[in-house]
Amino acid sequence: DTEVTQTPKHLVMGMTNKKSLKCEQHMGHRAMYWYKQKAKKPPELMFVYSYEKLSINESVPSRFSPECPNSSLLNLHLHALQPEDSALYLCASSQGLLLGEQFFGPGTRLTVL
Amino acid sequence: AQSVTQLGSHVSVSEGALVLLRCNYSSSVPPYLFWYVQYPNQGLQLLLKYTSAATLVKGINGFEAEFKKSETSFHLTKPSAHMSDAAEYFCAVSASEYGNKLVFGAGTILRVKS
Numbered sequence: 001d002t003e004v005t006q007t008p009k010h011l012v013m014g015m016t017n018k019k020s021l022k023c024e025q026h027m028g029h030r031a032m033y034w035y036k037q038k039a040k041k042p043p044e045l046m047f048v049y050s051y052e053k054l055s056i057n058e059s060v061p062s063r064f065s066p067e068c069p070n071s072s073l074l075n076l077h078l079h080a081l082q083p084e085d086s087a088l089y090l091c092a093s094s095q096g097l098l099l100g101e102q103f104f105g106p107g108t109r110l111t112v113l
Numbered sequence: 114a115q116s117v118t119q120l121g122s123h124v125s126v127s128e129g130a131l132v133l134l135r136c137n138y139s140s141s142v143p144p145y146l147f148w149y150v151q152y153p154n155q156g157l158q159l160l161l162k163y164t165s166a167a168t169l170v171k172g173i174n175g176f177e178a179e180f181k182k183s184e185t186s187f188h189l190t191k192p193s194a195h196m197s198d199a200a201e202y203f204c205a206v207s208a209s210e211y212g213n214k215l216v217f218g219a220g221t222i223l224r225v226k227s
Contacts, residue, residue: 042203042217090156101147102215104156
């Protein structure tokens with residue numbers, strides 16, 4: 001299985017809602033990543049987990065809260081988001097921390113009203 | 114200086130014509146270099162990678178790229194464009210001076226005309 005899956009595919013939420021994005025991989029990768037991609041822009045790194053521990057936080061606002069319950073699963077909890085947080089959220093994984101290629105999921109298209 | 118520069122935000126070619134997407138990188142240490150493709154509303158798919166082995170790298174879908182250290186370039190080519198190649202292409206670099214993070218260029222949108 002060489003796939004990274006993400007759910008949901010689309011999400012619409014109000015600024016007072018709490019929601020979560022889910023990412024899963026079964027390639028035995030030990031590093032997992034969250035990226036944010038605005039329209040017509042490249043992905044921007046948000047968080048990096050290595051061996052289920054948070055390794056990098058790119059100064060992301062606290063309304064985004066990542067969680068890595070096990071080596072295959074990565075969540076991104078969302079609370080009190082702003083309309084400017086609307087974007088495509090991509091999950092990726094790699095065999096080692098920041099080494100070699102990263103495998104990307106299809107993304108969750110988030111719209112904040 | 115930007116770590117990755119992609120010349121041309123939009124490139125248009127005719128079906129069957131040569132595809133050339135340009136990428137220049139900035140790194141004082143040997144980098145890893147990648148080309149990713151993104152179709153509308155989808156994630157990124159790896160086309161090919163350079164990791165200090167052969168300088169001419171062959172990827173999927175008939176794409177290839179050549180690492181030229183003297184020119185700090187890693188341009189992506191395909192001899193004959195197909196309609197299905199229409200997408201956005203990102204060049205990315207990973208190097209220790211960037212904390213080994215994947216640093217993306219701004220992207221190039223490829224349009225293929227019939």
